[in-house]
Amino acid sequence: METGLTEMLVKKARNGILPWSEQAALVQATGLSLREVEAAALQLGIIPAHYSSNQGAISITEQLKLLNSRAAVIGCGGLGGYVIEQLARLGVGEIQAWDGDVFEEKNLNRQLFAQIPTMGKSKVLSAAARVEATNPAVQLIGYAHPFKGTEDAKRLKGAAVVIDALDNIPSRLLLARVCKELQIPLVHGAIDGWYGQVITQFPDESTVEQIYAHYRAGQDEPVKPPALSFVPAVIASLEVAQALKVILGRGDLRRGQLLAVDLLSMDIDTLEIGS
Amino acid sequence: MKITVKLFAFLRQGRFKIRDCDFPEGTTVGEVLDFLSISRDYMKIGIIMINGRHGVFESVLHTGDILAIFPPAAGG
Numbered sequence: 001m002e003t004g005l006t007e008m009l010v011k012k013a014r015n016g017i018l019p020w021s022e023q024a025a026l027v028q029a030t031g032l033s034l035r036e037v038e039a040a041a042l043q044l045g046i047i048p049a050h051y052s053s054n055q056g057a058i059s060i061t062e063q064l065k066l067l068n069s070r071a072a073v074i075g076c077g078g079l080g081g082y083v084i085e086q087l088a089r090l091g092v093g094e095i096q097a098w099d100g101d102v103f104e105e106k107n108l109n110r111q112l113f114a115q116i117p118t119m120g121k122s123k124v125l126s127a128a129a130r131v132e133a134t135n136p137a138v139q140l141i142g143y144a145h146p147f148k149g150t151e152d153a154k155r156l157k158g159a160a161v162v163i164d165a166l167d168n169i170p171s172r173l174l175l176a177r178v179c180k181e182l183q184i185p186l187v188h189g190a191i192d193g194w195y196g197q198v199i200t201q202f203p204d205e206s207t208v209e210q211i212y213a214h215y216r217a218g219q220d221e222p223v224k225p226p227a228l229s230f231v232p233a234v235i236a237s238l239e240v241a242q243a244l245k246v247i248l249g250r251g252d253l254r255r256g257q258l259l260a261v262d263l264l265s266m267d268i269d270t271l272e273i274g275s
Numbered sequence: 276m277k278i279t280v281k282l283f284a285f286l287r288q289g290r291f292k293i294r295d296c297d298f299p300e301g302t303t304v305g306e307v308l309d310f311l312s313i314s315r316d317y318m319k320i321g322i323i324m325i326n327g328r329h330g331v332f333e334s335v336l337h338t339g340d341i342l343a344i345f346p347p348a349a350g351g
Contacts, residue, residue: 075351077351078350078351079351080351164351165351166351167349167350167351168349169349172349189351190347190348190349190350190351191348191350191351192284192285192346192348192349192350193284193285194284194285195283195284195285195348196348197347197348210322210329211321211322211345211347212321212347212349213321213322214320214321224350225348225349225350227350232351258322258345260283260284260345262283262284262287264287264288265287265292267292269283271283271322271324271343271345272324272327273322
């Protein structure tokens with residue numbers, strides 16, 4: 001790190017915290033990116049102010065690790081919107097996002113980036129705009145098409161974690177296979193009405209494949225299930241908690257287990273699936 | 276024979292979360308599902324667990340078994 005930047009960061013930080021205005025000014029003065037300035041600050045033990053409330057729950061070293069990590073989110077709808085929002089606020093440096101859809105009125109009841117002004121607009125581009133407004137130090141790398149085979153699989157290389165925010169079984173099974181091939185941990189989430197589920201699986205596990213074992217390729221897709229506003233929010237939050245722990249390598253990931261969330265009965269059950 | 280049936284997610288609606296049931300010896304998982312009017316359609320049946328081990332429609336149940344049925348969600 002150049003001495004000038006170090007001196008400026010130390011000078012501009014107040015009680016170890018770097019305000020946004022100073023951070024933006026340093027970007028202007030040095031020509032560095034926001035992420036580079038944040039990384040330099042964190043290396044000095046200085047916390048960008050917008051991450052200051054993360055401290056205590058995660059360390060400065062862990063904050064830096066997040067900033068240097070990439071997470072992939074497959075789907076930018078009900079689950080994906082909340083997942084991307086929370087990853088960006090946490091400070092995950094790079095977020096890859098796939099979705100080929102545009103927002104429709106039926107998305108307004110639950111999809112975070114679906115607003116009257118975004119009707120008819122690309123979900124991926126809307127997500128990018130939201131991230132830019134929420135945490136511009138984070139880069140959203142968007143792909144405005146559905147996650148497909150080989151080409152998209154190549155793009156996943158180097159991701160610390162993949163988060164399933166898809167809306168159908170065949171795509172989920174494809175994603176689980178790709179994650180195995182690339183040896184990337186997968187956080188699965190799915191919703192239906194008042195209910196949802198979360199699974200975290202590593203490349204040597206097949207918990208997701210087991211829960212969809214009765215699915216047969218070519219089987220007609222049923223009508224899209226209903227979904228209430230809070231259900232994707234809850235399931236996406238659980239997925240992000242798992243993804244964070246995967247990146248940081250701590251906490252309990254409940255491997256081999258399915259977390260079954262029933263918001264009507266207000267139960268969270270754990271089912272042992274993998275064995 | 277007495278078995279305990281545990282249902283999850285929307286399978287609970289109009290039925291129950293957990294119940295001790297009486298079935299004739301030799302009853303299979305599929306027959307329990309039929310009795311409970313639960314379709315064998317793939318979206319309705321994701322995971323069948325008998326005493327924590329994976330079961331199938333043809334699995335024969337025994338006295339004291341705990342049968343858990345979880346329908347996986349697929350939306351997002």
